[in-house]
Amino acid sequence: MPNIKSAKKRVLVTIKKNEENRALRSRMNTAIKKFNAAIETNRIEDAEKLLPETMSIIDKTVSKGVIHKNNAANKKSALAKKLSDVKSGKIEIKIKKDNKTIAAEKARAAQAAREAVREENAKKAAERKAAKLEAEKAKLEAEGKSKKTTKKDADKKTEKKAPAKKETAKKETAKKETAKAETEVKEKKPAAKKKTAKTEEAPAAEEKKD
Secondary structure (H helix, E strand, O other), X not given: OOOOHHHHHHHHHHHHHHHHHHHHHXXXXXXXXXXXXXXXXXXXXXXXXXXXXXXXXXXXXXXXXXXXXXXXXXXXXXXXXXXXXXXXXOOOOOOOOOHHHHXXXXXXXXXXXXXXXXXHHXXXXXXXXXXXXXXXXXXXXXXHHHHHHHHHHHHHHHHHHHHHHHHHHHHHHHHHHHXXXXXXXXXXXXXXXXXXXXXXXXHHHHHHHO
């Protein structure tokens, strides 16, 4: 540990400068990472927008003395070359996915599969319901037809029975009439007999008188 006041102050200044330099280097590295991420995810327009910003950050880092100017030039030329190669098609971009995006995609796929299964089940349930309703409708129609046929049969039977009843009624009335006529004939016959008996008695009496 320093004992002199100026040495103590120098230690504090160095710590402060180190923190500032670390912040500038971190800012530069973050800008380069953003640019590379835009290239790797095939976002060319975003990469074109980010390139001048990244170069200005690198220049500022050089002006603060954090990195050498040749190192900065190498970095800038590498970034520009990467962008131009991607545009010209020299480099084929294979989009890299981190674990978060992979997990999110898996979750989305699982959600879509669940929704598809739900829709399929709902569709099957609707089909079953429609089939059930159709079966019930057909059953009701069949019952209605059977009722109509039974009613028609009953009507036909009643129609058949009605003439039979009429015939029987006619026969009965005819029988009654014949019976009545017979009774009337029977009643008239004794009277005729009486008349004949009287007529026979009259000539006999006349004979007696003579």
